[in-house]
Amino acid sequence: MDVLVVGSVALDSIETPFGRVTEILGGSATHFSCSARFFADVGLVGVVGTDFPEEHAELLASRSIDLAGLERAEGDTFRWRGYYEYDLNQAHTLETQLNVFEHFHPKLPEEYREAPCVFLGNIDPELQIEVLDQVRSPKLVVCDTMNFWIESKRDALIRMLGRVNIALMNDSEARELCGTYSLLESARKILAWGPSTVILKKGEHGALMFTESTHFSAPAYPLEDIKDPTGAGDSFAGGFVGHLAATQDLSEGNIRRAVIYGSVMASFNVEGFGAQRLASLDAKDVDRRYDGFKGITVFE
C-alpha cells in the first residue's frame, strides 16, 4: 500500500442548480480514494454503520481501494445533507448526522502502520494525531482541515500541523485560522507551525502553493458542465498525494506537478454528483486534462 487515508465515509444528499441526489456515496475518504487510486495503491481508514449499502463497499473495492481499515460499527452511517446555489464555491449545510462517526477512533490494521504516505482528511485533529501515533515512519504526511475544527479545536489543530509535511486547506479556512485576510501572511504563519509546504485551495479560482521561499499558482480548469462541487477538495488531495506517492519525489518541481494533478482530479470530480465521474474515468482522461492545464497557463 502506497497511501493511507483517514477520513469520513458518508451518505450524502445534495441539491445543486443542476440536480438533486439522495444518500449517495460520499465523504472525504471516499472522494480522496476514488481520486488517488489512479496514481497509487490506497488503504482507507474510516467507519460506516450497519446500514451502509454493500454496493458502495463493492464499488470502492472494485476500484482497488483496500478496505481492511474500514470499520463497520453498530448504528447508522454518517450523513450529510446540503445544497449549493449558483455560487458553487459555497456549500450550505442543512443537516449533519455524525452517527457512528461520533465515537470513532481510528485503529490501523497492522500492515497499514508501514504506509509511506499518509493523508489525514478533514476530521477532528485529535483523531488525526491518533493516526500519526500509529504509523511507524511515513515519508510524507499531508493533512486537510475545516472551519469546524478551526473554531472548536484550534490548539489540537496547530499541534497536528507540527507533525505534517504538507498542509492543505481552503483559502477561507487559512484566513480564519490565521486571523488575516492576506493569503501570503496566512501561509507564512502555517509554515511557521511546521509544514514545509502549504497548499491553499480556492475552488473555481484554482490553488496556490507556498514554501518558505517560493510560490506557485495553478488555475482551475474551465468547465462546460459543473454538476456538484462536493468532494472537489478531497479529489484534489487524492491527485496531489497520489502523484507524490507514486513518484516518491518531493522536489519543488514535482510538488508543482502534484498541484496540477490535484486540480485535474478536482475538475473531473465536479462534473458529476458525488464520486460518479471519478468512478467512470480512465487514465487517459487524466493525462489529456493534465496537458490541457499546460495549454491554459503557458506564456512566453
Place this chain on the structure above:
Amino acid sequence: MDVLVVGSVALDSIETPFGRVTEILGGSATHFSCSARFFADVGLVGVVGTDFPEEHAELLASRSIDLAGLERAEGDTFRWRGYYEYDLNQAHTLETQLNVFEHFHPKLPEEYREAPCVFLGNIDPELQIEVLDQVRSPKLVVCDTMNFWIESKRDALIRMLGRVNIALMNDSEARELCGTYSLLESARKILAWGPSTVILKKGEHGALMFTESTHFSAPAYPLEDIKDPTGAGDSFAGGFVGHLAATQDLSEGNIRRAVIYGSVMASFNVEGFGAQRLASLDAKDVDRRYDGFKGITVFE
C-alpha cells in the same frame, strides 16, 4: 500617439484598512494612462473642472501623457468617495459627484482621430460609441464597462460591444451582463456580440482570457503589501493595451503576454494609494515582475 484613452479623471477620497487619502488624482483614464505610458505614447480624452489642481495635470504631462484631449469645463471635477474592508475585491461607494462629467461629450482633437489603438474606459456606452464615431480606422479597440451601465444602458452596451476587438470586464460584471454564473458561458455570449477576445478580471484571483477556441488563465501576483485596489482594473487595461499597441501583434501568444503585462501593472497599482506607485515605477521594475509571473506559473 499610439493609444487614445477616454475615461474619467477624478478626485478620489479613499479609505482602506491600510490608510486614508483625500481628493487624490484618480479616475479610469488616469490609472490607464499612468500604466500604459510604460509601453506606448498615450493621449487622454476626458474632462476636469476649473478646480482641478494644476499639479495633477503637471504630473500626467511629466509622464509623457498627451493632454490635448483633456477638456477643462466650468464647474467641479468628478469626485468619488469610497472605502474597502479587508475583502479588497469589494469597493463600497459612499458618494459619487458627477459634476462636469454629467454633461461630458468627448471631442477628439484632430490628431487623435488617427489613433491606431483605442481604449474605452468604463464610461457611458453611448459616449464610448461617440468616440468610435470620431476615430478613422483604429487597428485595435478595447473596452471596459461597469455594473452601472449593465443595469441602466444594456442595449447601448451590447451595441458598443459589436464595435470592439477585445472586451475587458470584471467576472461579476460578465455574470450580471450575461445572466449566468458560468464564466465560460458568459464569455461565449460576449464573444457572440462581436469581440474576438474577452478578458475577465478577477481581482486577487487573476484574469481569464477567452477566444472562440482557446482559454488562458493568469494568476494575480502574491503581494506583501497591498494599500489600495482603486484603479487596479484600469492599470491592468493600461499594461494590456499598452503592450499590444507597442508590439502591433494580435497573435494569441502576444495577447497572452499582454494579459501578463496587465497583471504586472495591476499588481504595482495596488501597492500604493491612487496612481502613486505607478508614478514612481521604472521600466526595470516592470520587466522584473513579468519574469516573476513566469516563476509562479511554470510547471512541466
